Amino acid sequence: MRGRRAVPALAAALLLGAAETAWAQPAGVARPPSDPAALLAAPPRPAGVRGRFRVVSVGDVMLARPQAATDDPELRKVLDAIRAADVAIGNQEGPALDLKALPRGTFGMFGGLIGEPGMAADYKAMGFDLMSVANNHSTDWGGVGLLAALKLLDDAGVAYAGGGVSMAEARRAGFAETPKGRVGLVATASTFKANARAGDAGPLAPDQSGISTLRTRTLNLVTPGQFAMLRRLATELASPLKPAPAADAREVRFDDQIYRVADRDGLSYQMDQIDHAALLKAVRDGKSAADLLVFHIHAHETPTGVDDDTPEPPDFLVKLFHDAVDAGADVVMGGGPHSLRGVEIYHGKPIFYGLGLFFFKPQLMGAAESGPRKWPDDGYPPPPDPRPGNPRAWYDSVLAVSEFDGARLKQVRLYPIDLANAQPARGLPHFATGARAAEILARLQSDSAPLGTKIAIEDGVGVIEVR
Secondary structure (H helix, E strand, O other): OHHHHHHHHHHHHHHHHHHHHHOOOOOOOOOOOOOHHHHHOOOOOOOOOOOEEEEEEEEEEEEOOOOOOOOOHHHHHHHHHHHOOOEEEEEEOOOEOOHHHOOOOOOOOOOEEOEOOOHHHHHHHHOOOEEEOOOOOOOOOHHHHHHHHHHHHHHHOOEEEOEEOOHHHHHOOEEEEEOOEEEEEEEEEOOOOOOOEOEOOOOOOOOEOEEOEOOEEEEEEEOHHHHHHHHHHHHHOOOOOOOOOOOOOOEEEEOOEEEEEOOOOEEEEEEOHHHHHHHHHHHHHHHHOOOEEEEEEEOOOOOOOOOOOOOOOOHHHHHHHHHHHHHOOOEEEEEOOOOEOOEEEEOOEEEEOOEOEEEEEOOEEOOOOOHHHHOOOOOOOOOOOOOOOOOHHHHEEEEEEEEEEOOEEEEEEEEEEEOOOOOOOOOOOEEOOHHHHHHHHHHHHHHHHHHOOOOEEEOOEEEEEOO
């Protein structure tokens, strides 16, 4: 019996050795950097745009149908502000493509966001120059669907970053040419669906289309008293495969959940070092080829686990955003949660921790088999109480204008946006006025104060003077 059992074990060892050999780094291909600190040793190249240069930053564009030719006068005012910028940047939340043009067998999951094929040209007509395409809806219609959407952006002349036929392409900066200088964008997502991560070809595998991702590990922070109970439980459930934690252990693991003792409860996040370093290298490389570089991430992670209406950013974003500036980013844009977060000025560069939603008129389409069953009915009896609607904070937004004078940031202007309009305008950006503007700006003031940022209010607009 021992001999019979040894054969599979020996075979497994041989197969493992073969797998390690087969997937070794190809000859002549540089390994990705693994030390983020090494990429920050040298000072970044300063911005090189000429004269007064205005960067418009907005949040998630969740939009299914074109709006550039709108007859809505209030929306036209917002689009005029986008078109007046030297460069305007947003996040394309979900692909826009012709599903009928995809090959048979293309993966599509229930609840996939989908925009009409004409959306790419509409982004251009609205005034957008650069779009991030890295988010948790980028591959709702698979890698093939993502590539189809990117082709439409290419055809429309809208530059993008964050997705591509390989990880090298997805991480690489996209560029927009302006009369005053070249602007680069590096985009990624820390919140993403399974199989969304792009991949580079190896000896036995082709490139994998997808998005640039930043993998994180979640740590559940617990108080000493809570940790003592968890350690006792882990000890009682111990087995030869899962030994009991040491008496002085600071962490215990249950399946894929890690609990760490701390002086507070909540969530902490650790970045994958290779992803972290690769993103900083992308920023450094992008800045070497641009006069101004913008970094964008789509991240739904929060310190509490509550996705929306959580003003405090998660700990890893603060570290990542500061590193991105130190690597060469001139503007940092955060997105994901559909509510606003504060603004920080770090080393003279604006960091928008959460820009919220900018358009909120999406279209959800289910795959043929699952759609009729799960949408809008999920197949189960309804709960006793009516389901809650969207949080009110989803409808507070901002159009941020960062004004540079050459390499130096002079001012940030925050124009409050109201998405909570009556039908059919609900979900479309209108400039907020009066009490609505005051409400949005007061919240931004409050959320930015812990970041050391003072926002003055002038004629219904938030103003940050940079000295």
